[in-house]
Amino acid sequence: MAASTLPVLTGVVRDQRRSLVLWSLALAAVSAMYISFWPSLGDGAMEEAISSLPEEMVIAMGYDRIGTAAGYMTSTVYGLLAPILLLVFAISVGSRLVAGEEEDGSLELELTSPVGRGRVFAERLLALWLDVLLLVAALTAVSYLLVMAFDMEVGFTSVLAGAAGLYLLVIGMGTVALAVGAITGRRAAALGVAAALAVLAFIFDAIGPVADMGWMTAVSPFSWYLENDPLTNGFDVRGLLLLAIIPLVFGAAGLVRFDRRDLMV
Amino acid sequence: MTEVVIRTEGLVKDYGSVRALNGVDLQIERGEIFGFLGPNGAGKSTTIRVLLDLLRPTAGRAEVFGVAPAEGGAELRRRIGYLPGELAMRGRQTAGGLLEHLANLRGGFGSERIVPLAERFGLDLDRPIRGLSKGNKQKVGVVQAFMHAPELLILDEPSSGLDPLLQREFLDLVLEARDRGATVFMSSHVLSEIEDVAGRVAIIRAGEIVDLDDVRTLRHRAGQSVELEFADQVDVETFRRLPGVYDAAVDGTTLTCLLRGEPDVLLKAAANHRVIRWAAQDRELEDLFLDFYRMPVNDQAVEEVAADGR
Numbered sequence: 419m420a421a422s423t424l425p426v427l428t429g430v431v432r433d434q435r436r437s438l439v440l441w442s443l444a445l446a447a448v449s450a451m452y453i454s455f456w457p458s459l460g461d462g463a464m465e466e467a468i469s470s471l472p473e474e475m476v477i478a479m480g481y482d483r484i485g486t487a488a489g490y491m492t493s494t495v496y497g498l499l500a501p502i503l504l505l506v507f508a509i510s511v512g513s514r515l516v517a518g519e520e521e522d523g524s525l526e527l528e529l530t531s532p533v534g535r536g537r538v539f540a541e542r543l544l545a546l547w548l549d550v551l552l553l554v555a556a557l558t559a560v561s562y563l564l565v566m567a568f569d570m571e572v573g574f575t576s577v578l579a580g581a582a583g584l585y586l587l588v589i590g591m592g593t594v595a596l597a598v599g600a601i602t603g604r605r606a607a608a609l610g611v612a613a614a615l616a617v618l619a620f621i622f623d624a625i626g627p628v629a630d631m632g633w634m635t636a637v638s639p640f641s642w643y644l645e646n647d648p649l650t651n652g653f654d655v656r657g658l659l660l661l662a663i664i665p666l667v668f669g670a671a672g673l674v675r676f677d678r679r680d681l682m683v
Numbered sequence: 684m685t686e687v688v689i690r691t692e693g694l695v696k697d698y699g700s701v702r703a704l705n706g707v708d709l710q711i712e713r714g715e716i717f718g719f720l721g722p723n724g725a726g727k728s729t730t731i732r733v734l735l736d737l738l739r740p741t742a743g744r745a746e747v748f749g750v751a752p753a754e755g756g757a758e759l760r761r762r763i764g765y766l767p768g769e770l771a772m773r774g775r776q777t778a779g780g781l782l783e784h785l786a787n788l789r790g791g792f793g794s795e796r797i798v799p800l801a802e803r804f805g806l807d808l809d810r811p812i813r814g815l816s817k818g819n820k821q822k823v824g825v826v827q828a829f830m831h832a833p834e835l836l837i838l839d840e841p842s843s844g845l846d847p848l849l850q851r852e853f854l855d856l857v858l859e860a861r862d863r864g865a866t867v868f869m870s871s872h873v874l875s876e877i878e879d880v881a882g883r884v885a886i887i888r889a890g891e892i893v894d895l896d897d898v899r900t901l902r903h904r905a906g907q908s909v910e911l912e913f914a915d916q917v918d919v920e921t922f923r924r925l926p927g928v929y930d931a932a933v934d935g936t937t938l939t940c941l942l943r944g945e946p947d948v949l950l951k952a953a954a955n956h957r958v959i960r961w962a963a964q965d966r967e968l969e970d971l972f973l974d975f976y977r978m979p980v981n982d983q984a985v986e987e988v989a990a991d992g993r
Binding site: 425426428429432433436519522523524526527528529530531532533534535537678679680681683 | 735737738758760763765767771827
């Protein structure tokens with residue numbers, strides 16, 4: 419039974435089930451709405467509108483690729499709405515799952531139970547990864563359903579590639595929040611660091627190409643996710659590997675520190 | 684040979700530059716109900732948190748069942764039931780749901796005792812946690828601490844929030860645990876909360892154990908506030924000299940004093956006059972703390988008070 423093998427994770431997910439359902443529905447609905455505009459824009463009207471915008475803005479917002487179905491999905495959903503919503507979710511949940519519950523004391527009974535500290539941290543991190551997996555799966559399902567419904571030229575592999583990059587980006591920032599919280603015990607620090615990183619990554623990805631500063635896109639996880647246009651070109655192994663480093667490194671750092679420090683529940 | 688369940692030696696804990704524990708020595712044996720008394724902020728919860736491995740000692744040593752809490756880890760905590768001083772519980776789950784979850788953290792151990800314990804304390808398991816009163820939350824805390832019949836119970840301010848009837852029920856539960864061989868370590872800032880069940884009591888003040896005795900001696904030492912009203916003026920000096928009488932003062936025809944020990948001598952002295960009203964009240968432990976606060980912190984002074992008490 420799951421309850422006995424991963425009791426901490428089970429408890430967390432049971433607590434979250436209602437908000438998880440609501441988040442999945444909201445994410446799916448907003449994404450569906452945007453993707454559904456495609457058929458009415460597909461006849462070049464969009465490109466016409468874009469051509470009247472300043473070139474820098476077009477590049478920064480990624481509108482240069484909006485003419486294709488994959489480009490349109492990237493510019494609206496996969497490069498903007500979905501990451502923003504998912505990052506808000508993952509960073510707020512991540513900062514709450516350890517630091518938030520340590521600060522308000524609700525972690526006390528779990529930490530004094532016969533479950534090791536490292537285990538508590540790991541299962542809570544796993545719960546976060548599972549939450550995001552669920553949301554990304556919902557997004558992927560809706561996206562591909564609409565791709566088929568509107569006969570858009572986006573392959574299934576490409577949708578999966580986009581989902582994989584998005585997933586790794588989001589759990590990366592969520593893990594930063596959870597780990598900074600586990601290291602400091604402060605929810606505000608966890609939120610601040612992770613949100614700042616996410617915003618920087620987004621800005622670097624947007625400004626890098628415009629300002630012609632390659633180092634910005636080289637260090638931006640957002641660029642690792644989108645630079646090679648996964649919805650057009652499929653899996654980008656290098657980008658995915660870079661993205662995978664963040665949750666692993668921060669997860670390990672959080673685990674090590676959480677096991678050693680004083681817990682102020 | 685008696686087994687030592689909790690042992691601390693020179694336990695020191697600093698929070699940054701603030702010293703919360705300054706060399707705490709404790710030795711609690713199997714089967715004891717040990718009271719841990721002190722005003723708020725004296726270091727009770729800090730000591731308890733070290734025993735549960737939430738905090739790591741700055742210096743000195745703590746052992747539970749012969750191992751340091753950090754080394755014993757999860758396996759050690761399997762043998763402990765803990766009731767936190769400030770129980771924080773979140774979420775929209777029900778009281779029963781939370782208790783099941785806590786039993787799951789123990790591999791399901793104790794879940795069969797949730798219902799009988801909840802019934803005993805009149806806790807409605809179907810109510811959501813967030814709507815529970817402080818008293819009801821405390822019941823949840825009591826149930827989770829006792830449900831797996833642990834060998835060691837660590838109870839931080841256990842009866843806060845419980846009404847007197849349930850407080851009695853709670854103390855019965857403590858006694859039952861002791862009778863089946865468990866050891867109980869319970870803290871409080873009020874002596875009356877634990878004096879009916881505790882054997883030995885340690886008093887902690889500003890991170891140091893200032894007194895350790897059995898509860899009867901302690902109560903004796905706290906003494907009684909006595910007030911006697913006479914028909915005529917009395918000479919305060921005749922009372923001031925009596926053994927066991929302290930701080931005697933006369934205001935008009937009323938004598939007030941602190942009495943430690945048997946009242947016999949005082950009563951006989953008072954009987955030389957016409958007494959028209961008398962009152963004697965057990966002093967609160969807070970007064971005893973105040974005695975300690977007034978004292979310079981050195982062993983000799985503690986010895987003097989201790990000797991006076993007997």
